[in-house]
Amino acid sequence: MPINMFRRLGGLAILHGYIMKLLVLLLCSAVAVTCGKVRQGRKFPDGFVFGVATASYQIEGAWDEDGKSENIWDYLVHNNPDAIVDRSTGDVACDSYHKYKRDVEMMRELGIDSYRFSLSWSRILPSGFANHVNEAGVQFYNNLIDELLKYNIDPIITLYHWDLPQKLQELGGWLNPLVVDWFEDYARVVYESFSDRVKSFITINEPGQVCYDGYGTDIKAPLLNATGIGEYICARHIALAHAKAYHLYNNVYKPKYGGVCGYTFAMDSVAPLTDSEEDKYAVELMTQHQWAIYSDPVFSKDGGFPKELLELVAKKSAAQGFPRSRLIDFTEEEKAYIRGTSDFYGVNHYTGSLVSSSLYTSQYAVPSSLDDIEVGQMIPDDWLQSASAWFQKMPDSMYITLKLIQKRYGDLPIYITENGWSSYGGIDDDDRVDYYRSALEGVLDALDDGLNIKGYYAWSLMDNFEWLAGYTERFGLYQVDYDDPELTRTPRKSAFVYKHIIKTRMIDPDYEPETNVMTIDEGH
Numbered sequence: 429m430p431i432n433m434f435r436r437l438g439g440l441a442i443l444h445g446y447i448m449k450l451l452v453l454l455l456c457s458a459v460a461v462t463c464g465k466v467r468q469g470r471k472f473p474d475g476f477v478f479g480v481a482t483a484s485y486q487i488e489g490a491w492d493e494d495g496k497s498e499n500i501w502d503y504l505v506h507n508n509p510d511a512i513v514d515r516s517t518g519d520v521a522c523d524s525y526h527k528y529k530r531d532v533e534m535m536r537e538l539g540i541d542s543y544r545f546s547l548s549w550s551r552i553l554p555s556g557f558a559n560h561v562n563e564a565g566v567q568f569y570n571n572l573i574d575e576l577l578k579y580n581i582d583p584i585i586t587l588y589h590w591d592l593p594q595k596l597q598e599l600g601g602w603l604n605p606l607v608v609d610w611f612e613d614y615a616r617v618v619y620e621s622f623s624d625r626v627k628s629f630i631t632i633n634e635p636g637q638v639c640y641d642g643y644g645t646d647i648k649a650p651l652l653n654a655t656g657i658g659e660y661i662c663a664r665h666i667a668l669a670h671a672k673a674y675h676l677y678n679n680v681y682k683p684k685y686g687g688v689c690g691y692t693f694a695m696d697s698v699a700p701l702t703d704s705e706e707d708k709y710a711v712e713l714m715t716q717h718q719w720a721i722y723s724d725p726v727f728s729k730d731g732g733f734p735k736e737l738l739e740l741v742a743k744k745s746a747a748q749g750f751p752r753s754r755l756i757d758f759t760e761e762e763k764a765y766i767r768g769t770s771d772f773y774g775v776n777h778y779t780g781s782l783v784s785s786s787l788y789t790s791q792y793a794v795p796s797s798l799d800d801i802e803v804g805q806m807i808p809d810d811w812l813q814s815a816s817a818w819f820q821k822m823p824d825s826m827y828i829t830l831k832l833i834q835k836r837y838g839d840l841p842i843y844i845t846e847n848g849w850s851s852y853g854g855i856d857d858d859d860r861v862d863y864y865r866s867a868l869e870g871v872l873d874a875l876d877d878g879l880n881i882k883g884y885y886a887w888s889l890m891d892n893f894e895w896l897a898g899y900t901e902r903f904g905l906y907q908v909d910y911d912d913p914e915l916t917r918t919p920r921k922s923a924f925v926y927k928h929i930i931k932t933r934m935i936d937p938d939y940e941p942e943t944n945v946m947t948i949d950e951g952h
């Protein structure tokens with residue numbers, strides 16, 4: 429076939445594709461009902477995992493019981509109570525340390541397949557180091573794991589969800605290069621204790637929130653606020669610590685027990701303010717600042733930090749008189765050591781924003797990582813505001829976020845390890861119901877596109893201690909009555925809706941719970 433003819437035919441085929449898509453679109457808008465029904469009929473695939481997630485400091489309480497030592501959140505709430513909006517603490521929280529059987533009962537009510545929870549490092553290793561293992565702490569998690577397994581709920585353990593032992597913080601925490609070894613030592617104790625029964629591990633939850641929020645700003649403990657410096661030092665060490673804990677699992681425990689080990693990132697959905705090339709580049713820079721600085725070293729083809737960010741920070745650092753870049757690159761050996769160290773991509777997704785370099789203001793602190801990239805963000809007025817200042821409902825944000833992963837790293841197994849909505853409280857949580865339905869529609873859209881999404885964990889099982897917001901923001905499928913000494917948990921409407929989705933493996937937009945009495949279905 430003459431090459432010209434081939435091109436023309438190819439061109440025709442492409443044109444044909446577009447025309448077909450256009451036709452489908454037109455038909456769907458004309459006969460919205462039909463297409464709506466088709467969409468309603470979509471099912472989550474067999475084997476798709478539904479779960480709920482929590483974190484140790486947010487629910488356990490028992491902050492100094494049975495040998496547990498202080499972690500950075502204990503230390504913060506006890507020494508700087510004004511930092512917490514309602515001056516509350518996680519001393520008791522949901523008291524899951526004592527009420528874990530009720531928690532598991534709620535999971536059986538929901539009919540979930542899997543529970544993602546985190547371990548308190550300072551409950552297991554009170555000195556922070558592996559010189560002394562606190563058997564009572566290990567026993568608590570053994571009891572929880574055994575209770576889950578009794579009811580066929582698959583445990584997935586997060587080793588680190590933000591509660592570093594205070595003693596390690598006093599030695600610099602994630603800014604001390606030795607943290608890489610401390611984390612490996614802790615991981616070894618965890619794997620030794622639990623990997624005979626637990627087959628899924630996540631090393632670190634949201635490195636960006638550990639580094640940027642905790643060290644680069646004053647949003648999370650330890651509120652170090654070393655802007656433009658702390659987050660970059662931490663970013664290096666946390667990637668190395670994750671990799672070391674992964675290699676340990678992969679080399680020693682995986683061959684013996686099977687199982688997987690991964691890494692979880694917080695990803696906002698970032699979209700350009702306009703169609704301009706500048707704004708598309710702003711999306712790339714905001715992406716690098718927000719999460720790719722943490723995920724590229726593990727998932728990108730070449731490993732290491734994102735190239736543009738490295739160059740920008742080096743340039744700014746020089747202009748600011750620093751003798752070397754505030755973002756120190758990995759050696760080639762380190763890059764190779766970190767690259768490929770995750771069996772899946774874990775994503776926590778909540779919100780989004782529109783970004784543009786035209787929204788950059790010179791009011792950012794200097795140095796700081798937002799000043800380094802010179803990109804600003806905005807939230808359109810018509811995005812529904814949650815109870816959390818940082819959290820608005822962006823249309824289609826789940827789908828957009830999942831596609832960002834695919835675009836950057838290709839096809840890989842993905843778990844949505846957190847997703848949920850914050851309210852001020854109340855049982856009739858229609859906004860949360862709407863949020864879950866649209867997010868899960870986004871998951872189905874992404875599955876239709878062929879993405880390999882293996883599971884979804886709702887955040888959260890119940891209301892809990894929401895960091896600096898204390899108990900003022902509620903994320904629970906179950907409401908917790910903090911005025912009641914029993915800390916009674918009551919299912920919200922969203923709990924019934926989530927249960928129905930899990931049971932039918934479909935999203936019925938018209939489903940209304942007929943009762944407010946939760947029961948456990950047969951087989952759970």
Ligand SMILES: *[C@@H]1O[C@H](CO)[C@@H](O)[C@H](O)[C@H]1NC(C)=O
Pocket residue numbers: 645646653655793
């Ligand atoms: C954190 O640093 C920023 C920028 O230097 C400053 O504006 C802010 O007040 C600091 N926060 C605290 C709690 O010191």
